[in-house]
Amino acid sequence: LTPADGEKYPVAFSGGQRQRIGIARAIVGQPKFIVADEPISALDVSIQAQVLSLMMALREQQALTYLFISHDLSKVQAISDRVAVLYFGHLVELGPTAAIFENPLHPYTQELLAAIPSIGKPLIAQQRQTITVGTSWVEVTPGHFVRQ
Template structure:
């Protein structure tokens, strides 16, 4: 018997209006995005910069209001939830941002930053908050003696650990990690990824892991959703996506992963042209202008997602 997902996203859309009063354009940042995350699972969203990954994460946690679609967390529809329910939801869903420096208040000490969630939700006494802060810092591998320092006194990796500690403060069930290691050195990336995996095992956390780095995603994810121009074009288990990518875009992304193993090297698939302008997307399949397998139907008709074994792919090659 399958359990109900912790997070259910169905037909999520976000439209931004840009331009002047006389020349306004609508940009569909995300279109009909649907996926689910089980308890204790890491679901990764991957794709090129500007494909809508971060907007999806922000729309889920309601940092930006979605134009349409539904987001259910623990079976509660967040679109119809009251302000009290949304406030409770924010304790259960936390976010780790891409830039660990910009997401921390430079005028607050680390101790105050980590105690802020407790203050906002009116939890614990002052002494208990100090004890919680010390525990959080030790949990992410930082010395508690550093709690009176300011963000600029830490390295990039340390600042990201602080961001993770802040996300953990209220014991969330889901953490949305938006490119959490992209600004870090490779050696520091490994440390932060291992920390996230250890915390997941210890606290039974679920992650929505947003990244453009497929080698990082391979290390941490259970399932993967591949995005292109605001739409998810393929979803599957990690092993299936890496061993048998179905969508031509997924195949191209995976062919670009660097490797030193000659046996694992494959012919690199170079995409022609640039990513289309989201203000005027191509007709039919959004990927068809860059696809080497493009057919006439791809230029006029948008492909519908189809189940192929354990994977779901939106491509006319499989219809």
């Protein structure tokens, strides 16, 4: 940014520039924890990659922890060490990213991952199953919990 940019309205900046400004505002106070709610959802793919790279570099440089909230599972997989899956506000599965993506155990997590578009897979989902939110937690592998 230049000193003249301080006189501009937010609309004068691109989406990627606004996201970077938001990140700068978030880290200027040297926090240890940042809540990032859909931080890249409105950006094009190349800008999303740049912002994610910036966030990951800042995480390493400043020992940051993010609560990264997103509906884009590919981005969640790219940036997260651990994943928590919410279903209507209820936590239903929690674990290391690899465990959640390689072995989803809760029916809702399975549906989310099955909904990721891929070449050769029909876009119309199969019949949805009834999903219930259980009351007890089971640790299926160390650190991987599912609600039953």
